[in-house]
Amino acid sequence: MKDDKTIEMLQILEEDARITPAEISKMTGVPEKNVSELIGKLERKGAIIKYKTVVDWEKAGVEYIYALIDLKVNLDRDNGYDSIAERISMFPEVESVRLVSGNYDLAVIVKGKSMKDVASFIAEKISTLEQVRDTVTHFSLKMYKREGEMLHKKDADRRLAVSA
Amino acid sequence: MKHISNRVQNIHSSGIRKFFDLVLGVEDIISLGVGEPDFVTPWHIREACIYSLERGYTSYTSNWGVLELRELIADKLRGDYGVEYDPEGEILITTGVSEGMDLVLRATINPSDEVIIPEPGYVAYKPCVILAGGMPVTIDTRIDNDFKATPEEITSKITENTKAIILNYPNNPTGSTMKGSELEEIADIAVEHDLLVISDEIYAKLTYEGTHTCFSSLNGMRNNTILLNGMSKAYAMTGWRIGYACGNREILENMMKIHQYTMLCSPITAQMAAVEALRNSDDSLRKMVTEYNRRRNLIVKGLNSIGLHCFEPKGAFYTFPSIADFNLKSEEFAERLLREEMLAVVPGNAFGNAGEGYLRCAYAVSREVLNEALSRLERFVGRLG
Numbered sequence: 001m002k003d004d005k006t007i008e009m010l011q012i013l014e015e016d017a018r019i020t021p022a023e024i025s026k027m028t029g030v031p032e033k034n035v036s037e038l039i040g041k042l043e044r045k046g047a048i049i050k051y052k053t054v055v056d057w058e059k060a061g062v063e064y065i066y067a068l069i070d071l072k073v074n075l076d077r078d079n080g081y082d083s084i085a086e087r088i089s090m091f092p093e094v095e096s097v098r099l100v101s102g103n104y105d106l107a108v109i110v111k112g113k114s115m116k117d118v119a120s121f122i123a124e125k126i127s128t129l130e131q132v133r134d135t136v137t138h139f140s141l142k143m144y145k146r147e148g149e150m151l152h153k154k155d156a157d158r159r160l161a162v163s164a
Numbered sequence: 165m166k167h168i169s170n171r172v173q174n175i176h177s178s179g180i181r182k183f184f185d186l187v188l189g190v191e192d193i194i195s196l197g198v199g200e201p202d203f204v205t206p207w208h209i210r211e212a213c214i215y216s217l218e219r220g221y222t223s224y225t226s227n228w229g230v231l232e233l234r235e236l237i238a239d240k241l242r243g244d245y246g247v248e249y250d251p252e253g254e255i256l257i258t259t260g261v262s263e264g265m266d267l268v269l270r271a272t273i274n275p276s277d278e279v280i281i282p283e284p285g286y287v288a289y290k291p292c293v294i295l296a297g298g299m300p301v302t303i304d305t306r307i308d309n310d311f312k313a314t315p316e317e318i319t320s321k322i323t324e325n326t327k328a329i330i331l332n333y334p335n336n337p338t339g340s341t342m343k344g345s346e347l348e349e350i351a352d353i354a355v356e357h358d359l360l361v362i363s364d365e366i367y368a369k370l371t372y373e374g375t376h377t378c379f380s381s382l383n384g385m386r387n388n389t390i391l392l393n394g395m396s397k398a399y400a401m402t403g404w405r406i407g408y409a410c411g412n413r414e415i416l417e418n419m420m421k422i423h424q425y426t427m428l429c430s431p432i433t434a435q436m437a438a439v440e441a442l443r444n445s446d447d448s449l450r451k452m453v454t455e456y457n458r459r460r461n462l463i464v465k466g467l468n469s470i471g472l473h474c475f476e477p478k479g480a481f482y483t484f485p486s487i488a489d490f491n492l493k494s495e496e497f498a499e500r501l502l503r504e505e506m507l508a509v510v511p512g513n514a515f516g517n518a519g520e521g522y523l524r525c526a527y528a529v530s531r532e533v534l535n536e537a538l539s540r541l542e543r544f545v546g547r548l549g
């Protein structure tokens with residue numbers, strides 16, 4: 001499945017989820033029918049998880065608070081990292097969960113409506129989990145880049161409108 | 165005008181310039197008229213330049229340019245095309261291909277020497293030949309031959325005064341490319357008539373089908389070719405003004421003589437950035453080329469589907485659609501398109517008489533702009549009936 005065309009489709013879609021199979025077909029020369037089939041296959045396989053929009057909530061006038069949490073966990077004979085990681089992932093407040101190398105085990109990002117919200121979520125739902133040994137919480141003060149997109153800066157087109 | 169030299173009075177300001185003045189008066193235009201990448205120079209290159217300033221690289225360089233940069237260019241040319249140039253004496257760093265072209269012409273052309281220029285062609289060639297004291301002799305390439313110069317067309321223009329021929333593939337404004345076997349035939353003519361070939365390969369890295377053939381890699385051409393290339397197009401570095409000229413030691417030495425007195429050297433800041441670009445840009449280059457290729461497919465299909473017949477350009481970032489069906493001159497078409505739809509393109513005749521009846525539409529624009537431009541064109545063409 002990992003052929004060049006598949007990778008190209010995914011790259012195009014990763015950049016622009018709204019692009020149509022017709023347009024992808026024009027750009028790549030792959031017949032539209034094949035594009036649609038391939039996308040269907042990738043969706044069924046779970047290689048395409050979902051089509052979402054990158055929102056700058058601050059610009060939209062809506063406040064959200066993000067916190068990055070470093071978690072140390074205790075493992076026992078029956079439970080490896082997966083079970084605790086998946087358990088934490090189930091909370092809708094949790095944006096992402098990663099197992100990481102280094103001084104702690106799990107890197108978790110939590111999103112909430114206010115600092116208080118986020119703090120109490122961590123205190124009540126995360127720190128109290130039996131396997132959680134230690135947490136360090138970093139509140140995010142300002143976001144500069146998300147999903148590969150710069151949030152506060154766009155390169156203006158500074159070129160002359162017509163040139164040789 | 166009493167102070168203006170006769171030589172300069174003999175050249176006209178470019179048709180693009182004229183059109184640019186028109187565009188200035190129109191608000192909210194979108195443009196397919198821009199002859200440079202829409203990408204900003206990749207960040208790692210900009211960052212390396214900032215670092216070079218921090219370390220105090222602010223001096224003149226050798227007249228030939230920074231040796232490290234010349235060595236990197238030699239490596240690239242060897243790796244990409246198998247041509248060998250000595251970084252000491254056969255490679256000169258210039259202030260863009262623009263300067264390289266001027267230098268080679270001034271270093272080689274005597275009064276009444278003729279220089280063959282295929283058209284439609286880049287706007288600077290003819291004026292540069294005239295400024296160097298030579299005589300431009302144009303040939304009209306044709307769309308039914310994908311705007312390639314043919315051996316017959318070239319041979320028909322050769323006289324005892326013919327000194328050189330300028331080639332530019334991939335081509336501005338048509339996007340045309342030439343295969344190795346086709347260039348080989350031109351090389352044979354050059355050898356037979358002892359012509360110098362000036363090969364402007366600034367779009368070489370923007371080749372989407374087939375592989376680019378470097379003219380000096382052809383049999384017997386290394387010593388009769390001046391290869392011009394630079395950072396502007398492939399690396400999205402137009403504003404940095406870095407190019408290079410490679411060729412026969414004697415010609416290069418004489419080009420350097422002019423460069424030394426008129427330019428001294430290319431800006432060191434930009435040379436340092438070019439070093440970084442040649443070292444570490446494979447990835448960013450590939451991404452940009454992939455994106456241009458996608459847009460190329462979009463625009464060629466789009467233009468053809470609205471009745472602007474367009475052959476498939478295999479290089480650069482230009483399309484050159486025909487407006488033959490609409491009974492308007494290129495300039496009229498482009499002016500009306502600008503006024504009625506606020507869409508700028510360049511009238512084909514800006515690139516020589518052979519460009520009359522065509523438009524140059526560049527696809528160095530985002531896909532959103534491209535799609536919007538195509539719908540404006542479609543609306544406009546629809547009204548023309």
Ligand SMILES: Cc1ncc(COP(=O)(O)O)c(C=O)c1O
Binds near residue numbers: 394
């Ligand atoms: C064919 C051709 N040659 C040369 C140039 C000028 O290049 P540079 O920026 O290296 O002076 C251009 C720029 O548009 C071009 O299209």
